[in-house]
Each structure stands twice: as structure tokens, then as C-alpha cells.
Amino acid sequence: MSTHQHRIAKIDVHLVSSPVAAGFADATRTVETIGFTVVRITTDQGLEGFGLTYHEVGGEATRSLILHNIAPRIVGRDPLDTEVLWEELFHYLRGVGRKGLTYCALSAVDLALWDLKGKIIGLPLYRLLGGGKTRLPVYASGGWTSYGDDQLVDEMVGMVGEGYSHIKFKVGVDNAQNLTRDLARVSKVREAVGPDIRLLIDANNCWDAGTAIKFADRAKEFDIYLFEEPVLADDIPGLARVRRGTSIPLATGEHEYTKYGARDLILGEAADIIQLDGARAGGMTEMLKIGALTQAWNLKFAPHAMEHMHMHIVSVMPNALFLERLRIFEDVSNKIVRNAPLPKDGFIEIPTGPGHGLELDMDFIAEFDETKVTGRP
CATH class of the missing domain: 3.20.20.120 (Enolase-like C-terminal domain)
Incomplete structure (x- = not known):
């Protein structure tokens, strides 16, 4: 398959977390929940890559930023253009955060694009x-x-x-x-x-x-x-x-x-x-x-x-x-x-598969996605 044929077609974002029953604390804060914001990017040829960032505080905002602001700017684009897309998003988002959730969102998207890059080329990222x-x-x-x-x-x-x-x-x-x-x-x-x-x-x-x-x-x-x-x-x-x-x-x-x-x-x-x-x-x-x-x-x-x-x-x-x-x-x-x-x-x-070499458990993610259900694992 020619690599240039792939275009970003769809972005999905899932929030999955688990409460910390033991009330774990470090010197400066108590940890109440731990979890992940899971970003899935699918191409028009059906390949999917994923990236992760944190979902402890502000995951809902991270998800919204990806779906409402980042996704419209990269759908239809070539997923191999990681440098081009990163630079464009950097300048587009710079007014709403030089650190913090803005870069959590960009990070998860970029990691998903790199997973896709490995899958398109057919090599593990390393x-x-x-x-x-x-x-x-x-x-x-x-x-x-x-x-x-x-x-x-x-x-x-x-x-x-x-x-x-x-x-x-x-x-x-x-x-x-x-x-x-x-x-x-x-x-x-x-x-x-x-x-x-x-x-x-x-x-x-x-x-x-x-x-x-x-x-x-x-x-x-x-x-x-x-x-x-x-x-x-x-x-x-x-x-x-x-x-x-x-x-x-x-x-x-x-x-x-x-x-x-x-x-x-x-x-x-x-x-x-x-x-x-x-x-x-x-x-x-x-x-x-x-x-x-x-x-x-x-x-x-x-x-x-x-x-x-x-x-x-x-x-x-x-x-x-x-x-x-x-x-x-x-x-x-x-x-x-x-x-x-x-x-x-x-x-x-390191797994031997292309990209990250990892496979999401979509049954688990679908069951406990907080954007669709109220319960948590």
C-alpha cells in the first residue's frame, strides 16, 4: 500500500479511570483517581493509531480540546506529517496554554500519529x-x-x-x-x-x-x-x-x-x-x-x-x-x-508489532468510557 494514500479520517477520545480507594498521598497531595485519556486516530484506509495522556485532573477538558479544536485541523491530513502538524498545532494553541492540559492534548495526538506512522511503514517505532x-x-x-x-x-x-x-x-x-x-x-x-x-x-x-x-x-x-x-x-x-x-x-x-x-x-x-x-x-x-x-x-x-x-x-x-x-x-x-x-x-x-506494538482492549474501554457511562472500573 502506498503510504501517501493515507489521510486522517476520524479521531476518538475515551476517558478511563479508577478511584484510588486507599487514599494514597505524597508530600503535597492526595491522589483520588488515576487513569488515561485514550486518543484513537483512524485513517481513510482503516489503520488506527493510539496515544495516551493522563486523566486525573482535567481529562474532560483535554478531551474537549482534542475533539473540538485539534481534530478539525488535522482531519484529512497526512498522518506521516508529524513535524508539520506539530508545528501548526503549536502555533494554533499557543494562546491557550504554554504548558498544562493543552500539551497533554497535543502529546496524546502526536503519540497516536507516531503509532500510525509505524503501522503505515510496517515497523516498530524503535x-x-x-x-x-x-x-x-x-x-x-x-x-x-x-x-x-x-x-x-x-x-x-x-x-x-x-x-x-x-x-x-x-x-x-x-x-x-x-x-x-x-x-x-x-x-x-x-x-x-x-x-x-x-x-x-x-x-x-x-x-x-x-x-x-x-x-x-x-x-x-x-x-x-x-x-x-x-x-x-x-x-x-x-x-x-x-x-x-x-x-x-x-x-x-x-x-x-x-x-x-x-x-x-x-x-x-x-x-x-x-x-x-x-x-x-x-x-x-x-x-x-x-x-x-x-x-x-x-x-x-x-x-x-x-x-x-x-x-x-x-x-x-x-x-x-x-x-x-x-x-x-x-x-x-x-x-x-x-x-x-x-x-x-x-x-x-518491547513488543515486535508495528508502531507502539500495542493493542487496545476496546471491550474494556467501551465498557468503562466515562463519556458514555457513569461507572468506573
């Missing part, structure tokens, strides 16, 4: 992009501040038992007002998992720079592999101050958007590990540029969450450390995608 790695390291992420100490330790030990060599948990207990207990929890986890497991710590924006440096100074004895978002994500000078004040590698970026957000973090000398999220920052089109920027500054690249959307970009980038698997998303993620690759011994194997 091959289309020039990658070769199919077995990718992944770390487990959980350990909420709402956990009791024993619950935290049990979950971390459980992760190690499942084969993970890198595990992440959260600090900032008691509304980020109890460094002593935070350090005790880090100590308990280190003692429980032993010296060979790499510990990643996430403060979720909870401290000022001085407090974060004080914590890091006392926590370094536990051999912390990565210290994430120690201060407000927008406080780039504060992030830089923390980075100068500790030998623990600093990570941030999940709340940044586009190559310009990555540029600001890099020029601000605010991180050793850049964690922008392709489901927010601009999709595959923009993540390729963000990854290139991290290479140019000899920094590490470690996309936030959405491991199934990030598999192929991590395969391609030589400075990419690993994927992140958010434990809280596992159930709904595995229900949305029929053939979602599961971690084994701390690695994920």
Missing part, C-alpha cells in the same frame, strides 16, 4: 527511529508518604522480590515537616533491601532548597541513586542550589513541557537526570528533541512514567537510564492494553 535495544531496564515506583513504615518497607521488599534492582519511594512525611522520620524510613528501607539495590527518592516538590540540602546531606550515607523534585518544579534556581549542595544526583522534569522547558532546566544547571514525560511534554516529536538536548549537555534521560509510551524513545537514546513503572497505574494500564509488556527481572521487552 526500528523506525534507528534503535536496536528491545530489552529495557525499568524501575518500580511507589512508597507513598501515607504508608506506615512497615507498609513502606514491605512494598519495597516486595519490589525487590519481583526482580527490580531499582526502586523508588517518597519522602516528605507529616506534611514535609519531619525530616527525622523521613531519614528513619530511608534507613529502614536500605537495611531491608541490602546494599546492592539502588534507592531512588522522590520529594514531590515539598521542600525549600535549604531543607532539601539538609535532608540530602543526612541521607547520602544510605547511598541514594537519585533525588527527585526536592523543591517546587518551577523553582529552577532552588533546584540548582540543591544540585550544588549535594553529591546525590538530582532529577526533575515531569512537570516541564516542550524542548523549551528542558532547555531551561539544562541552562539553569538544575538537574543531572532529565525526566520530561512524552504524554505531557509534546509527544514523540518533542521527546526526540528533548532527548537530543540532554545528550548535548551530557546529562541522563529518564522519562517520567508511561512506560508503554516511552519504550521506543528509551531504546533510541544512548543516555536513557530506564523506564519508570508507577505501581498505582498497573491495574488500569494492564486493562487498557491487551498485550502490555510486563516487567521481568527488572526489564521490559
Whole structure:
């Protein structure tokens, strides 16, 4: 089939989420629901690609923006024109958001177009992009501040038992007002998992720079592999101050958007590990540029969450450390995608099919699509 014959014919958007019964909380917020905005783009030749972004807060607005503003501008267009479409949408949407839901919408659309691109060409995206790695390291992420100490330790030990060599948990207990207990929890986890497991710590924006440096100074004895978002994500000078004040590698970026957000973090000398999220920052089109920027500054690249959307970009980038698997998303993620690759011994194997290599479970999505039903899974 000639590739030029394909034209975008239809865009569908589904909202699927699940309530978080346990009332999970980090240092700065309680998580009430988790879920996905699922974007499906179908061509006039019947091929379908999909992309995901988040549906926790504002998914309804994201869906509306895609259906009422983005879709009319790309229906009838060539799905292979990802650069052209991204640039047009960037300028069309710039007046209604330089960050936030606007870019969640654009990201999901772009990821769906890349899935289509792979299917039209007949290659998995990592091959289309020039990658070769199919077995990718992944770390487990959980350990909420709402956990009791024993619950935290049990979950971390459980992760190690499942084969993970890198595990992440959260600090900032008691509304980020109890460094002593935070350090005790880090100590308990280190003692429980032993010296060979790499510990990643996430403060979720909870401290000022001085407090974060004080914590890091006392926590370094536990051999912390990565210290994430120690201060407000927008406080780039504060992030830089923390980075100068500790030998623990600093990570941030999940709340940044586009190559310009990555540029600001890099020029601000605010991180050793850049964690922008392709489901927010601009999709595959923009993540390729963000990854290139991290290479140019000899920094590490470690996309936030959405491991199934990030598999192929991590395969391609030589400075990419690993994927992140958010434990809280596992159930709904595995229900949305029929053939979602599961971690084994701390690695994920990229599927061999074209595009993302993933198949949506449309029976599940149709049953629990919140735009059609009132119930949730």
C-alpha cells in the first residue's frame, strides 16, 4: 500500500479511570483517581493509531480540546506529517496554554500519529527511529508518604522480590515537616533491601532548597541513586542550589513541557537526570528533541512514567537510564492494553508489532468510557 494514500479520517477520545480507594498521598497531595485519556486516530484506509495522556485532573477538558479544536485541523491530513502538524498545532494553541492540559492534548495526538506512522511503514517505532535495544531496564515506583513504615518497607521488599534492582519511594512525611522520620524510613528501607539495590527518592516538590540540602546531606550515607523534585518544579534556581549542595544526583522534569522547558532546566544547571514525560511534554516529536538536548549537555534521560509510551524513545537514546513503572497505574494500564509488556527481572521487552506494538482492549474501554457511562472500573 502506498503510504501517501493515507489521510486522517476520524479521531476518538475515551476517558478511563479508577478511584484510588486507599487514599494514597505524597508530600503535597492526595491522589483520588488515576487513569488515561485514550486518543484513537483512524485513517481513510482503516489503520488506527493510539496515544495516551493522563486523566486525573482535567481529562474532560483535554478531551474537549482534542475533539473540538485539534481534530478539525488535522482531519484529512497526512498522518506521516508529524513535524508539520506539530508545528501548526503549536502555533494554533499557543494562546491557550504554554504548558498544562493543552500539551497533554497535543502529546496524546502526536503519540497516536507516531503509532500510525509505524503501522503505515510496517515497523516498530524503535526500528523506525534507528534503535536496536528491545530489552529495557525499568524501575518500580511507589512508597507513598501515607504508608506506615512497615507498609513502606514491605512494598519495597516486595519490589525487590519481583526482580527490580531499582526502586523508588517518597519522602516528605507529616506534611514535609519531619525530616527525622523521613531519614528513619530511608534507613529502614536500605537495611531491608541490602546494599546492592539502588534507592531512588522522590520529594514531590515539598521542600525549600535549604531543607532539601539538609535532608540530602543526612541521607547520602544510605547511598541514594537519585533525588527527585526536592523543591517546587518551577523553582529552577532552588533546584540548582540543591544540585550544588549535594553529591546525590538530582532529577526533575515531569512537570516541564516542550524542548523549551528542558532547555531551561539544562541552562539553569538544575538537574543531572532529565525526566520530561512524552504524554505531557509534546509527544514523540518533542521527546526526540528533548532527548537530543540532554545528550548535548551530557546529562541522563529518564522519562517520567508511561512506560508503554516511552519504550521506543528509551531504546533510541544512548543516555536513557530506564523506564519508570508507577505501581498505582498497573491495574488500569494492564486493562487498557491487551498485550502490555510486563516487567521481568527488572526489564521490559518491547513488543515486535508495528508502531507502539500495542493493542487496545476496546471491550474494556467501551465498557468503562466515562463519556458514555457513569461507572468506573
